[in-house]
Amino acid sequence: MRSRSTLPCLTTALVLAFGALMSGCTSASSESSMVPSPSPTPSFAAGAPLRDPAQLVSHNGLLRAAIVVERRRVNLGGHALWGLTYNGSYMPPTLRIRPGDKMELALKNTLDEETNLHVHGLHVSPSGAADNVFLHIRPGQTFHYSFQFPRTLRAGTYWYHPHTDHTSAAQVAGGMSGLLVVDGLQQYLPANLRHITEHAIALKDFQLQGDAVKTQGLHIGAPTHRTVNGQLNPVIRIRPGETQLWRLANISANIYYRVHLQGQKFRVIAHDGTPVDRIWTADSLLLAAGARFDVLVQGGPPGRTELQTLPYRTGPGGNLFPQATLATLVSAGPSASPAPLPTSSFAPAVDLSHATIAARRTVVFSENAAGTKFYINGRQFDPNRVDFRAKLNTIEEWTVVNESNEEHSFHVHTNHFQLMSINGRPHQSHGLQDVASVPAKGRFVIRMRFKDYTGKTVLHCHILNHEDRGMMAVLDIEK
Structure with missing residues (x-):
């Protein structure tokens, strides 16, 4: 896979799924005790060359594309299996943009249930027809998303997936997830x-x-x-x-x-x-x-x-x-002279260590003894309730506490955060992030700047089984 300058824009992902691997996971939680005996596993074919996903690439500041959500047969390891797809592929197109671009996506839902689209990690409006996870696209409906990204958007790798309450895990597990790349990372390389x-x-x-x-x-x-x-x-x-x-x-x-x-x-x-x-x-x-x-x-x-x-x-x-x-x-092949790899400074630093803190909050993750219900600050998700309010253009410090005996993958929409400490020990993150795993019976401290956008957004555990069972809260960013 090359950069946008050498790979043409394609409308569908080209996926040939081959190889052989089946990994079992065992759990100490009550969830594992309910796992039925697995069905007979098919014999998968031998590994094939890696295929990078096709790309939908912005041109002249605009990426306009149609994405169809469809249940159809996909080829996985030489076997035709029913899956949930974007544009007919288990590994859908990578969306590729630049900072300051506009992205217009017509999402057509052919499923028999509601869906929507979240651009994970992107700093963009959480309201209207943008990264609004409170939208519900009904069966048979086409919704027109419009994302206007800021020129300050950071370069790197993101992804997109559905974010409908109670069905996020099912739809992502079924195949509905793909990459989104913001170009510009190479500018920091030699x-x-x-x-x-x-x-x-x-x-x-x-x-x-x-x-x-x-x-x-x-x-x-x-x-x-x-x-x-x-x-x-x-x-x-x-x-x-x-x-x-x-x-x-x-x-x-x-x-x-x-x-x-x-x-x-x-x-x-x-x-x-x-x-x-x-x-x-x-x-x-x-x-x-x-x-x-x-x-x-x-x-x-x-x-x-x-x-x-x-x-x-x-x-x-x-x-x-x-x-x-x-x-x-x-x-294999002709040897290349190994390039000296950068080992020190890279991109401009973002450090909130000495920032003025407008508010301090505690966010508590917990679950019931059976591991079937999950909570933030003792409450399950309600889209009609605001759990946290923050002021635009301020910086807050949050202590995220995990009262359960398993890690949770903390994620917040709209703005990235700086991880300051884990279980009381200072953490050197070398940058911002949007996901961090909070240890079992542990805690971490983050600092987050609320900038550019107001509106209702969410924070949650990104283990989607946990999110769907209540471990999500509403954050309202106000002027």
């Missing part, structure tokens, strides 16, 4: 790295129910198939010494990924759509539900290595996500 090959590494999983992708009765700890761009264990090719940009994005409904590339380090240049102020390296990256990292990867000696997700437990009342192979990296 000149010799500004035109490198980039790949979408969109992580989404599916459970099986007969000849369909499962959407009802989802259990986080049930056996699942983890895909990259809708493919099972695809082959990613790189030349020895070559540098590539990978856009790692967890666009699954519920599960976590702890991504690791054997024998390699990731060099992180953006987190949740925000360029970092200082590049940092990691052997593995935790992608809680909804999180993204843009990373540089350099080809090693000729040979094969695995892109894996390592074992990760979300607490004594949560889930154990097992180790699994996501993709195979093959280093």
